[in-house]
């Protein structure tokens with residue numbers, strides 16, 4: 501089956517060659533994009549959707565979420581709004597609720613959160629374990645996560661649970677727990693921060709997970725300056741996330757990490773030595789009343805940037821990538837094009853999915869080009885500018901995920 505979407509007022513492809521087109525059309529064939537060009541030259545297709553001048557962009561690629569949890573932390577949020585500061589300790593509250601939940605409930609809750617994200621334009625999503633924190637519960641979380649998300653990250657190193665020595669727990673994360681999640685996860689993450697895992701413990705976790713063949717990610721420099729960014733770059737992590745408190749040499753390291761990357765790859769075609777993406781989490785910064793991550797400065801320094809929701813019950817209970825994009829424009833100094841790029845192509849780059857291999861069916865996400873996965877987001881607006889111009893207004897008019905219309 502093929503579908504022609506015609507009369508697109510603004511088609512923001514985020515592809516380096518195609519750029520942004522006016523009066524455009526896209527043909528979807530099965531799960532892939534088969535054709536892009538002017539509406540006047542569009543080929544026939546089995547079905548036709550008239551975009552009526554609306555804007556179309558790639559579906560959001562949300563590269564950082566924590567959807568496998570039960571319970572909520574309203575009381576902690578209220579205390580924070582009354583002046584308390586965020587600390588990693590709140591994670592334990594969610595661990596308690598998550599451990600008590602049945603498989604059925606955890607799956608239902610995760611799928612519900614995924615559906616909420618898709619209804620707002622997210623078409624590719626990563627999620628993490630990290631609210632189980634023992635061998636059985638982390639294995640269970642990873643298994644359930646693999647039924648909910650496109651990409652699963654093992655975050656046994658989220659918090660040291662009460663009643664166990666931190667080094668003993670780190671050894672467990674690197675041993676039996678890693679074995680339990682390995683069938684379900686392609687990525688591993690560590691919360692390298694005061695109150696969570698020390699740089700030495702983080703190094704152990706990253707080493708063990710790398711040796712087990714997992715791709716790496718790091719929660720770093722969220723609550724204060726620290727070793728997270730340096731470790732992420734040293735280990736060749738795909739992304740370091742939060743990055744609120746950066747030293748000058750952290751920024752230089754991140755920029756330098758992309759020096760072996762061919763510029764054409766930044767147009768979405770990919771070649772050369774990958775670096776470490778800096779993933780900013782604007783909703784988290786607002787919800788924790790933290791200083792906003794310096795996204796403008798990072799871009800100006802030549803760092804590859806992603807924007808993600810960090811949907812979780814503690815620091816960022818939103819699945820709205822549009823809210824994150826609007827915040828990045830209004831408060832972090834990004835242009836609309838830069839913010840949309842970070843929330844689509846940037847997320848794909850942070851997950852190693854920015855380029856596709858037609859032969860094995862792993863198609864590129866985060867950009868619109870022929871052969872890429874047919875993940876599209878149509879707005880109830882003539883341009884993507886409305887995402888920031890009309891913040892908070894639900895602007896999703898249509899969502900296609902792998903060529904199937906979801907909204």
Ligand SMILES: N=CN[C@@H](CCC(=O)O)C(=O)O
Pocket residue numbers: 588590591594691719722784810812813814815816
């Ligand atoms: N910072 C560490 N982990 C999550 C928060 C988890 C929680 O508080 O439940 C984050 O990315 O913000």
Ligand SMILES: [Zn+2]
Pocket residue numbers: 564565566719810812
């Ligand atoms: Zn997180």
